[in-house]
Amino acid sequence: xxxxxxxxxxxxxxxxxxxxxxxxxxxxxxxxxxxxxxxxxxxxxxxxxxxxxxxxxxxxxxxxxxxxxxxxxxxxxxxxxxxxxxxxxxxxxxxxxxxxxxxxxxxxxxxxxx
Amino acid sequence: xxxxxxxxxxxxxxxxxxxxxxxxxxxxxxxxxxxxxxxxxxxxxxxxxxxxxxxxxxxxxxxxxxxxxxxxxxxxxxxxxxxxxxxxxxxxxxxxxxxxxxxxxxxxx
Numbered sequence: 076x077x078x079x080x081x082x083x084x085x086x087x088x089x090x091x092x093x094x095x096x097x098x099x100x101x102x103x104x105x106x107x108x109x110x111x112x113x114x115x116x117x118x119x120x121x122x123x124x125x126x127x128x129x130x131x132x133x134x135x136x137x138x139x140x141x142x143x144x145x146x147x148x149x150x151x152x153x154x155x156x157x158x159x160x161x162x163x164x165x166x167x168x169x170x171x172x173x174x175x176x177x178x179x180x181x182x183x184x185x186x187x188x189x
Numbered sequence: 190x191x192x193x194x195x196x197x198x199x200x201x202x203x204x205x206x207x208x209x210x211x212x213x214x215x216x217x218x219x220x221x222x223x224x225x226x227x228x229x230x231x232x233x234x235x236x237x238x239x240x241x242x243x244x245x246x247x248x249x250x251x252x253x254x255x256x257x258x259x260x261x262x263x264x265x266x267x268x269x270x271x272x273x274x275x276x277x278x279x280x281x282x283x284x285x286x287x288x289x290x291x292x293x294x295x296x297x298x
Binding site for chain 1: 193220222230231232233234237239276278285286287288289290291
């Protein structure tokens with residue numbers, strides 16, 4: 076693994092189903108983030124984690140949950156998917172939260188909820 | 190509320206210079222980032238400004254004026270591979286990144 080990986084690459088999901096998007100980084104970064112990107116809108120932060128064992132809510136957290144059991148993994152769960160959650164989801168990480176630490180992004184997961 | 194404005198789309202010619210503007214109104218300011226995003230790919234870091242002035246990095250330069258809430262990204266000697274979206278993002282008082290919707294840059298031969 077080099078950098079950040081996400082799985083699956085894409086997924087079509089029936090409304091009401093539960094889905095977990097996976098994110099793994101091998102850079103030993105402390106901070107990790109989940110964003111969604113929709114056409115015409117900027118990246119919007121869903122949840123973040125400043126360090127293993129802690130998580131926080133971003134701008135659009137409703138309908139999503141996260142966990143950070145260790146440094147490398149930061150899964151995002153949709154408990155009961157709805158069509159408005161159709162989007163491209165990016166996981167990102169940075170050395171530390173805040174400051175000039177650039178964020179490194181995974182390749183994204185394209186999710187369609189029908 | 191917090192707001193970041195950038196033009197939706199710009200067109201430029203190969204070999205020319207283009208300036209992409211970004212204006213922001215945020216709760217606090219701890220720096221401004223520019224990222225490049227090719228279609229279907231992840232954003233990648235281009236530049237970071239926290240003090241007023243111009244930061245030059247090869248063909249790309251980024252300028253910041255904190256008093257005006259304004260930044261621009263300058264791309265010189267445009268190449269076809271520069272066709273991409275350019276995202277402006279501000280680190281607010283909570284050290285969260287607030288993102289603009291991005292500027293799609295189209296390069297014509």
